[in-house]
Amino acid sequence: MNYNWVSILFRFVVLLVLQVTVFERVRFDLGILSYTHILVYPLWIMLLPFKMPKPVILIAAFMMGMMVDMFYDSPGVHAAALVFSAYMRDFILRIIEPDIGYEPEQPFNIRRLGIIWYISYAALFLLLHLFVYFSVEVFSFVYFYEIMVSTITSLIFSLFIVVFLVLIFNPKS
Amino acid sequence: MRNLLLLLAKYSSTILFIVLEVICFYIIISFNQSQSEIWAHSANLFTGSIDERVENTTNFFNLEAVNDSLLTENARLLETIINYRVFSKENEFQEYEAIDSSLLEYKFIPARITGKTVNKRNNHITVNKGSVDSIKVGMGVISKDGLLGIVKSVSKNYSLVMTILHSQSRISASIKNSDFHGTLIWDEMDPTTMNLTSIPKHAEMSVGDTIITSGYSTVFPYGIEVGTIYDYKVNRNDDSYSVIVKLFNDLPSETHAYLVSSKDQKEKITLEEDIEDEL
Numbered sequence A: 001m002n003y004n005w006v007s008i009l010f011r012f013v014v015l016l017v018l019q020v021t022v023f024e025r026v027r028f029d030l031g032i033l034s035y036t037h038i039l040v041y042p043l044w045i046m047l048l049p050f051k052m053p054k055p056v057i058l059i060a061a062f063m064m065g066m067m068v069d070m071f072y073d074s075p076g077v078h079a080a081a082l083v084f085s086a087y088m089r090d091f092i093l094r095i096i097e098p099d100i101g102y103e104p105e106q107p108f109n110i111r112r113l114g115i116i117w118y119i120s121y122a123a124l125f126l127l128l129h130l131f132v133y134f135s136v137e138v139f140s141f142v143y144f145y146e147i148m149v150s151t152i153t154s155l156i157f158s159l160f161i162v163v164f165l166v167l168i169f170n171p172k173s
Numbered sequence B: 001m002r003n004l005l006l007l008l009a010k011y012s013s014t015i016l017f018i019v020l021e022v023i024c025f026y027i028i029i030s031f032n033q034s035q036s037e038i039w040a041h042s043a044n045l046f047t048g049s050i051d052e053r054v055e056n057t058t059n060f061f062n063l064e065a066v067n068d069s070l071l072t073e074n075a076r077l078l079e080t081i082i083n084y085r086v087f088s089k090e091n092e093f094q095e096y097e098a099i100d101s102s103l104l105e106y107k108f109i110p111a112r113i114t115g116k117t118v119n120k121r122n123n124h125i126t127v128n129k130g131s132v133d134s135i136k137v138g139m140g141v142i143s144k145d146g147l148l149g150i151v152k153s154v155s156k157n158y159s160l161v162m163t164i165l166h167s168q169s170r171i172s173a174s175i176k177n178s179d180f181h182g183t184l185i186w187d188e189m190d191p192t193t194m195n196l197t198s199i200p201k202h203a204e205m206s207v208g209d210t211i212i213t214s215g216y217s218t219v220f221p222y223g224i225e226v227g228t229i230y231d232y233k234v235n236r237n238d239d240s241y242s243v244i245v246k247l248f249n250d251l252p253s254e255t256h257a258y259l260v261s262s263k264d265q266k267e268k269i270t271l272e273e274d275i276e277d278e279l
Helices: A005-025 A031-035 A042-046 A054-072 A077-087 A089-095 A115-138 A141-169 B002-010 B012-033 B036-040 B045-061 B063-090 B265-278
Strands: B106-116 B124-127 B140-142 B147-154 B159-163 B171-175 B181-185 B193-200 B210-213 B225-234 B240-247 B256-262
Touching (some): A042 A077, A042 A141, A054 A077, B045 B063, B124 B256, B181 B240
Antiparallel strands (some): B106 B256, B193 B240, B225 B240
16 A cells, blocks of 8 residues: 555654644633644544554554653543544444545545535544543543543634644645 | 455454544543653653743733732831731740751742643643752742742753642631631632632621631641632531632733742651551
8 A cells, every 4th residue: 555654744743743843832811712732743643544444544643642742741531532533433424425536545535525515524533532532531421521621622623723823724635 | 364364454444543542542541640741741851941931922022011020029017027027026926036047948949931722621820930940849839919830840940730620629727717618629720710629608708808828738838828718608418618719810811820838848748657557
């Protein structure tokens, strides 16, 4: 299989650096918004080619998660969430499969699949990821209300950034 | 046998998924329980130095505000010294001149905060002093406005501080001008307030009273102002008050810290352990 490893690696580095140097430091001092985390690194797993073997995607998610964890002082939390959402990726893609279908060997072509498709894909993926992330972080369902609020506020901001990033750079390969 | 292998191949990704999640949860749980968490922490030299570099850049843009806060801090230190002089003049048993700095009970080591989290259930900060600056696990950390936390692990040049905004944080505190003391815990998920528990029901207090450290633990000296009483109510299930304390300091905006080293800490701990052994 012939993937464009250079651009995959490039995206890994860029998203990781953006996450730990910029978005880790973004804080809102406003009531419920103060638990908002902007997470952009799941975009890396989202954009991996459709037909990439699942074990490879899972290991990639684990690696990315652990790297982010090193900077977030939370060993395992991001990794657990990202491995979970990576495992569910196929399922999400099947739910929102467009009529024209995917190009199995190719990376996702946002122009071809449409921006609406991309936003719903990103929203579902991030929703799952953020929910698992906050649940694992708090480690109990006593704080269900806090988990839901954090998930929803974080989803709004993260989704905005993730859509924005793709619209600017529009990765075709 | 062949069927078994086929089955394994079919579910390989699910098996890998479960294995990876088990690894993650093992890491999370062992992180919560043991002190060996330094491996992946920002106290780790690698991420610590990157954090510091980013912090350096942001510090540059905050210079004016930092200078202002240093100025107020210096003013208060001066005030303390003057108060102390007045005090020692009035107390004939304590000669101010006789105290040289090596005999002081508490020493303060200034440090800069190089990384922190404030919006999680368990929050940590990293400071740029480590074992080379004789920082030890268990030291208290304060800022100019109040408490910050307790040193949890130390590397050569950095230390990791468990902040007071942590589910396991327990700090002995009392109401100013009163002998009643209780334990400060954080369970509100709000970075500006903490809860003072185990204050007996017959204690007198009113909204606005100052909460200070009790000095019963070896970590913080007596009398550091923590916050004011915001609200209080009697617990239904036991005869004690539950007090909501509005903190003086604002953890998200703190940039500098002082690590408190107590001369007697080791002695006190050894004494207490001896007693526990005898019991």
